[in-house]
Amino acid sequence: MSGQAFVDQLNKKFGDKISGANLENLDPWIEVTPDGIVEVCKYLKEESSLAFDYLNSVTAVDYLHTDAKKAAKADWEPHIEVVYHLFSMQHKHSLVLKVIMPRWKDDQEGKLPEVPSVAGVWSTADWHEREVYDLLGVNFTDHPNMRRILCPEDWVGHPLRKDYEMPLEYHGIRGR
């Protein structure tokens, strides 16, 4: 199934919950609004012509230039993207979903953006979402166990954010 066909089918079904698509990219991706992601994922998994039963990966990308000069030149506003890579064992096709949202919820620094968790759809998402939360600071609501996974529980900050700064000191260990 081609990228356009996916988009058409999803658009027909979910309307404005599919907020965009990029079909020129090497791996075409479809953009979904945060409140629609669980619904869309459930449909993608259960619809037999799609049957995306395998979740390869959940990750996120932080878009922010810490350098003011570069930020002025950039053609995007600072935002964060959660990326879902899906695969179908049955049809052997794959799909990329994206949820794009601001870096902080309500533009308040320190308030993590929220996306509903898809751990109920694929169990893979459980740990992968924990990793995204840990490293990029995206809060997955309704997640069964939203804790840090790679960093220690009392770690401050989310290391893969572009504006992250290594703490000077952690439990007496020199950081920088």
Place this chain on the structure above:
Amino acid sequence: MSSLIDDPRVIEFDVRTDEMLVNMGPQHPSTHGVLRLALRTDGEIISEVTPHMGYLHRCAEKIGENLTPRQWIPYTDRMDYLAAMNMNLGWALTTEKLLKYEPPEKARHLRVIICELGRIASHLVGMGTYGIDLGSFSPFLYAFREREKILDLFEEACGARLTYSYITPGGATADLPVGWTQKCLEFLDQFEPVIAEYHTLLTTNAIFIKRTANIGVMSPEMAIDFGTSGPVLRGSGISHDLRRDGEEIYTAMYDGYAFEVIAQQNGHYPKDHNYPPVPKEAVLGDCWHRFYVRMLEVMQSIDLARQGIERYHAATDGYGEPLKLKTKLPKGEVYLETECPKGQMGFYLVSDGSDIPWRTRARSSSFSNLSVCEPLCRGCLIADIPAIIGSLDIVMGEIDR
């Protein structure tokens, strides 16, 4: 009192006893590195397993955002350090996919030879350490004896024995030395009959079967749901191998190779008459099958390496010079998974048009494979935990990255 135990956490006992919290690891001999399992046990029975990882976390993904793809190759070595060649390949192919670069034919066959040898080396460790997990020490040394020979071959090809950084975007850092393929063929001829030894010591050993058959049974649905991959997935009877089902850029490497996916289909493994029979105690998806799939893959990798050597000699073009250290990456993002010994290793590369990636991400197979241990270990005995964790064949370097 019902004798049927559905969920061991809710059993009512005649005599109430306290549950015990035990820490298995991070310095435990059979957690394959620095994995820590917090066990909630009632005597010998496990009621809950909570894995804690991150002891080896060094945020390789953040490092990747400050280096060019070729510079990041050594960091991929240190992910699955038992099969570093395959890690190199995964990242090299991801970069090539973004660059739309096509390596020369000779380089492709070179990569096949090297990666299949890497797969054998990794499965040998998996097999040997599994023996140790079950209390049998000798197969480990038999496995390492053969692995050493592979490492010798690798050393000759690239100068390193563990972290090779051999396969790079573009091809490989150097061509295979003169006479290398001859040595490799000699090794394969010598190695093939040795596998029967492993089958005698482990696969068909009565105690081994008792310890692994019907332990940690994972249904195909569960295997897919938890995103497991590699031998863990195929051990549950799902015929899925990226060397056949992967993306074009990866399957092109294996074009024309005689190759079958090792997974039990309709009660039979491909060519199973050559191998020891499946014992009647074994259930599809248990530890024994995961181990068996690994052993069969070793046989298959020998075959693939032989075919690779033939094709390598037939190819006339170059081995693929590595790309320049600072190659401008086109704007865009790619995700590519390759079939590594432990499972599907995925790399995600986002580029903003400079020579340094905007975001690198490694989706590790062991990470997803390990996530299944929580439901698998529930209700088993303490002695089954090494058996289950060992059959998942995890490498902490890859999980923690």
Place this chain on the structure above:
Amino acid sequence: MAAFLSEYTWTWLAYIIAAMIHVGLIINLVAVAALVFIWLERKISGRIQDRLGPTRVGGKFGWLQTLADGLKLITKEDLCPDGADRFLFKIAPYVSFCAAIGAFIAIPFAGGAYPWIAQHLNTGVFFVLAVLGLEVFGVILAGYSSASKWSLFGAMREAAQVVSYEVPLGMCVVVPVMIAGSLDMVVIGDQQAGWFTNWLVFHDPFTFITAFVYFTCAMASVNRAPFDLAEAESELVAGFHTEYSGLRWSFFFMAEYGSMFSVSILASVLFFGGWNGPVPITDLLGLSGAEVGTLSWAVAQALGLANVLLKGLLGVCLMIWVRWTLPRLRIDQVMTTCLKYCTPIAAAMFLGATLWQYNFPGRAFFNLIPMSDAVLEVSEGWEVESNDPDEEEEQIARGPEETGGLL
């Protein structure tokens, strides 16, 4: 020996001196044997695993390796964990070690009218089993007092395992005891004099199977792989001795190898002829019998000693071989092996041997089939020997002090 010494000094002093000599000999034997076995285990495991094992210490073959390790262990700090019960923690290794060595008191190294044995007990088999069973207390104490959960797991496993394996082990031991008609190990051993066909393992099909069941159970009761669940390094880190270091740790190993040796010697006395070699070489050379001189007697006894030690060594080597070949069983499978297989088989063998004795009283399997005269002559010889009136008189003359306090 005490009787001999009491001719020269007070009786009480004679007993003390005799006891000291015996203890000295036994401790040295066990300690040296343990050193040799540890070295042997390394060499054998090395060869099994396609490597060399120790090669350097002591010149050739690394034969001083264990001694070097012992030196290292002595210099290590004697650690005691914070939460541990210090007293129990410290005495636990000694309990194990004493039990392992104590068993040797009643083990004969050569038989005959004047057996080489520290204390000739007419319930020797019983004594050895009972004392060997005490070893488990050391392990349980160690696990209990270490303040470590892994140690506790190991101790509990050990307790469950050893207690259940005592049952089939005891049953297996009863079979040769019944055939010999005595609990006295010297009597049991002497009955097997002559050709190897007289060994109790070849007495009848039931004893043959019993010997193997005995060996399996013995391996389990001394915690050797595949039954080494109390240590189980891949599951319980190091089991009951997780928290031990230095010399105390090595005492556990001395105890383990000591008890391996003692169960192997017990097997050799009960089933494999004890001090009687496969060929009655002393008879053929004319070294045995009532009328030979002291020197000939000593040579014959020394040959007997060599036989016992060699058979014990072979038993230990077999255990080493098994350990480096097989994976470990799980705790429930160990118990299954014991309760569902070993115990019923041992019981059935006991019953079978009883019926055999009833049907063919005093006749071994090889006596039933026609044989060459020479073999028959020798194999019938033991019946005459054991009924030797001199020996019986001798036993009566020695009195209850020497034949054991239980009578």
